[in-house]
Amino acid sequence: MPEREAKVHGHHHGGSPESNKHSHSEHAEHGGHAAHSEHAERGGQSAHGGHDNHDKHAGHSPAMFRDRFWLSLVLSLPVVLTSHMIMEWFGYSLHFTGIEWVGPVLGTVIFAYGGQPFLVGAWHEIRARQPGMMLLIGMAITVAFVASWTASLELFDVEVWWELSLLIVIMLLGHWMEMRAIGQAQGALAALAELLPDEAERVTQNGETETVKIADLAVGDVVLVRPGARVPADGTIVQGAAEFDESMITGESNPVARGEGDNVIAASVAADGSVRVRVSAVGDDTALAGIQRLVAEAQESSSRSQVLADRAAALLFYVAVAAAALTVTVWALLGRADTAITQSVTVLIIACPHALGLAIPLVISISTSKSARNGILVKDRLALERTRNVDAVLFDKTGTLTKGEHAVTGIAAVDGDDDALLALAAAVESDSEHPLARAIVAAARERSLEIPQASDFRSMTGRGVQAEVDGTTVAVGGPALLRQLELSAPDELGETIEQWQGRGAAVLNVIRGGAVVGALALEDQVREESRAAIDALHRLGVKVAMITGDAQQVADAVAADIGIDEVFAEVLPEDKDKAVSDLQGRGYTVAMVGDGVNDAPALARADVGIAIGAGTDVAMESAGIVLASDDPRAVVAVKRLSAASYRKMLQNLWWAAGYNLAAIPLAAGVLAWAGFVLPMALGAVLMSLSTIVVAANAQLLRRVDLTPEHAAG
Known part of the structure; x- marks a missing residue:
């Protein structure tokens, strides 16, 4: 046991690699900053859209879908209003020269302009031999377009221009909403990047300051951080003290006190003081760059749930094609060629795995960004x-x-004056940089004790320290020091010391004038x-x-x-x-x-x-x-x-897949004998509704409170 106590007290009182792990700041100082430039660049790309699970949106942005949606919506209004079917449904009539060409002309523009992202995406999926959502959408609108022109040329009596137009409009709206949601989630990266100030106040050799760009800072530079300003780069405080708001990095809401020798993180805010910081990391090596890289990697990493959703979308393509072929065949054999075309197109519309494709990526994106914040x-x-x-x-x-930092947890003075004993020990330890010495001095200051002046400080490696206090030699050390001086603890301290040692505390003896006058217990703080x-x-x-x-x-x-x-x-x-x-x-x-x-x-x-x-x-x-x-x-x-994200993924998958499984037979006409055949327009509306439900359900993840207080409450 005595040897153990000596070891716990570190280098000059003995050393233990486990008990003397790096403190938080030391760990931060020596920790790796292996954020590479290629990672940073990749992180920047992720922040501006694009997603490994959203290759269908390659080169597309929320603004593109938004613009195409609004223009297509405006163009679709005349198409809908001049449709004979709509006029019959709502009991009104419109007549003017060329009315029969409103649908074909505007519908073709909508197909070419509004449908372009889906057609390009479908072509990419065909070339990659990976059928999925874009191919289904592209196939559906192409079939509807061809069917509409055959009707306009009076080859078939099927009018679907208005349905084609609304389908494209609804698809554009859904993709716009999806891209917006994913963009907001990935915006965590952009938000992190914006935390850094553009300029820093660098201290020159003559002590003055000069304003420089962040990119011009180098390791070893000293920068001035004023109250309310952000730290421009990771570094160590060399002058001053302040409380820092690190919530943007650590999620910790309370300001953290930092003084000389402590590390500070780039983008943290000096709340109430001015400090000078020696830069230890810049650019891709800072904590902020590392966090960006981690978030980017998380956005790009694979997911078993996403793999499941992708497989389901591919399977749905084959199911849709088979169901559409069966629909055409059955209705054609029944002599209903018009119905065969209409319902097969409806089957393809219903089968679009839009909600399925959104189910997993949106949950992951929201959970990743929320957790990062x-x-x-x-x-x-x-x-x-x-x-x-x-x-x-x-x-x-x-x-x-534990905190990895020892604190004084017990004081036993032979004369009963614990405060005087602590002040005496603090006087001897005040010139020592050892963690246990700092803990003793900190304990004395917490009690507002007056610490006497010490002189002739000397460190005795492996045993302890000593100094002159008020003309008397005072030493502080573990059992090894007692053995060297051939001393032993007084009997009145024996039971107390045994209790301390029994729970693993480091016991330091205070020796004045050749006699043990008390002992201190120090323990790693839980x-x-x-x-x-x-x-x-x-x-x-x-x-x-x-x-x-x-x-x-x-x-x-x-x-x-x-x-x-x-x-x-x-x-x-x-x-x-x-x-x-x-x-x-x-x-x-x-x-x-x-x-x-x-x-x-x-x-x-x-x-x-x-x-x-x-x-x-x-x-x-x-x-x-x-x-x-x-x-x-x-x-x-x-x-x-993890549990909340998984629940949302399952809910979204069940909703999206369940909707398709139920709607495809209805679109094919299995209830035609009962007088119900799912119209194409209603199919498009229901499909869009399914997407909205999935997106809204994923957004509920934002309600999950991840603050430590709530998590453990």
Whole structure:
């Protein structure tokens, strides 16, 4: 035990790789920024439309569909109003010279102009030998166009110009709405890009400032960030302190205090102070560029649900063609050639998998952008889909469930004056840069204690530190220091120290004038959010395990404190993936949650790898999901988002496929014996309605609250 305590106190009190993991800021400083330029360029393209699941829209924009919709709508009004069928339905009549050519002329313009995107898309699908939605639409409007001209040339008594016009108008409206929705979802990338200021105030060698373009900044430059201004690049504060709004990166709503030596993220806002920042990353290496890359990759990554929808659309093409052929054959054999043409065209219209094609991509786009805005960066959509099935979460302890920073949790003075003992220890440690020394000084300042002046500071590697305070030599150190000085803790402190050691605390003795005058306990602080996260996971029926390189008693103390179900302790970093395999071998679907410093093998081995508290280090290739904040409750938010997204996908697929399965037989005329044959116009309206229902249902995902407080509430 004594050796363990000495190790916990780091370099000059002994070192432990697990207990001295990088702090958040150190992690951010040394973390990878492997955002490559090609990724950034690809991310920019995604932000402006275009989608791997929307090749049918290649080269198209919402504005193009909007313009074609409005012009086609205007042109279709005369076509509809001059239709004999419409006039009969509504009991009015129009007569003027050339009225019979209004439909053919304007209908041809609508077909050529409004139908052009669908015809081009259909041709691309034919060339790629991948039949799908665009081919079905193209086939439907082409058949309607040919049928309409045969009627105008009096070869058949079928008037469908008005139906063709409305079909194209409705299709354009649906695609415009779809492109708008997807564009809004992918707008998360553009919004991120717009967060960076255009210019920065660079500090010159003589201490003055000059305004330069962001692109002109280089690593090592010092920039001035005034109150209310955005940080132009990732860097470290070298002068000043301020609270920073990092919500656009981490999703954390509360400002975060940053001072000298702390890292700041590009695009975060200095709320109440002026600071000088030394630039550590620019351009594609910044956290913002990394986030853009991750969101872009998520937009482009494959999805099992999307594959299912694409297969369904291809299958629907063959079903539609077969149903249309059967419809033509049966009605022709019944001597109803006009009905055969009309209903076969209606079958093709009904079969258009517009809603089916929209069902999955829109849900994914909305969920991806919504999660990004809440600091949940989905690198791999499959990881997000799998999260809903996770029934065991394995948390790394240090830096994930705990802050990775020690704090004073116990003070025992021989004379009973705890404040005086803490002030004395802080005086000795004030010149030390060690994390435990900083924790002691911070504790004294929190109590507003007056810290005495110390001189002749000396570090004794592996044992402790000492200095002169008020003319007396004072030393602070672990058991190794006591052994060197051949001292032992007073009996009155023995029971207290044993309790501290029993729960794995680091015990530092304070020695004044050659006698032990007290002891301090320091422990890695458990995040308050960890308890809420674990409680929420338990409510969802998820087993929670913890893995750490710390001693068993340290791990057990933390586990008992926050309600962990199973503990893997004294595990070497390279063996962490074996714990994941162990849980998987017992039948669990495992999510591994770690800080990414040495958890890469375990993150890769898990069914879902979640890197938490990444800060500026967003380029972790081993994790499928990266959480920009340190809050473990975000893991619960990911699971809730996964479940909500899956529900929406299923609902949309069932609605879209169910609509087609029910409507195709009606369009073919299976109820003709009962006097009902689904008109082409009604088929087009119903198809558009199906698309609107799917789009509206997907939009409901925006209501899912991903804030950590709500997720764990």
